[in-house]
Amino acid sequence: MNQKDLQQLVEDTSLTYFNKPFRHQATFNTRLKTTGGRYHLGSHDLDFNPKVLEKLGLETLIGIIKHELCHYHLHLEGKGSQHRDRDFKNLLKEVGGLRFVPALTEQKKAVSLWKYKCRKCGSVAQRQRRFNTSKYVCAKCKGKFELLGREA
Ligand SMILES: [Zn+2]
Ligand SMILES: [Zn+2]
Structure with missing residues (x-):
């Protein structure tokens, strides 16, 4: 999946689940380490961790896209776009977005007992x-x- 495919996927997900267009940029960002995605309040762009697709698959990536789109649409509409806000929680549930991103780091060596x-x-x-x-x-x-x- 390249940048163009990602942009298309985010636009499609936005129309399908939110009935609203995504009008900004979605980019793979290799600098994201532990987070799956990020919404930029200033530019309204979205970053996604390419490792999500690699390690966790398309379904998880879409779950994260939905999560970031919740931030995106609610913020643009001036509604509660933070994790603790009721608007956010309700919308996330409605579209079936992921609340948490499964661990992306390699499994740690078993702790010695x-x-x-x-x-x-x-x-x-x-x-x-x-x-x-x-x-x-x-x-x-x-x-x-x-x-x-x-x-x-
Ligand atoms: Zn979030
Ligand atoms: Zn004993």
């Missing part, structure tokens, strides 16, 4: 945070834990 072993029954517990072994007891037998260590 602290491993504990119950001294009495031998059951193993894993926690993200270290805990004080004198304060917690085994859920199964109420025995005391010992710290085995942290997974590599």
Whole structure:
């Protein structure tokens, strides 16, 4: 999908779901990292993250286009165009736009866990945070834990 295709897609989405034309520029912006799209209050243009299409597919991109078009149309009409505004929430729901953009960053490496072993029954517990072994007891037998260590 190139810039022209994106522009066309945004214009089509606007007419289909909002019954209103999109009269500004829609651009792929590689500088967007974690957000899927952005509405520029000053120029009324829209930016979209090209990674959305790459990693999450067309349906998600359209969901984000709808979200940004909610900002766009409401702002141009002088209605509540912020996420917390009722106008925004209602319109977003109406057109089926995405509230949040699914994570775009690579999955982080699994967090390493602290491993504990119950001294009495031998059951193993894993926690993200270290805990004080004198304060917690085994859920199964109420025995005391010992710290085995942290997974590599
Ligand atoms: Zn937004
Ligand atoms: Zn136990």
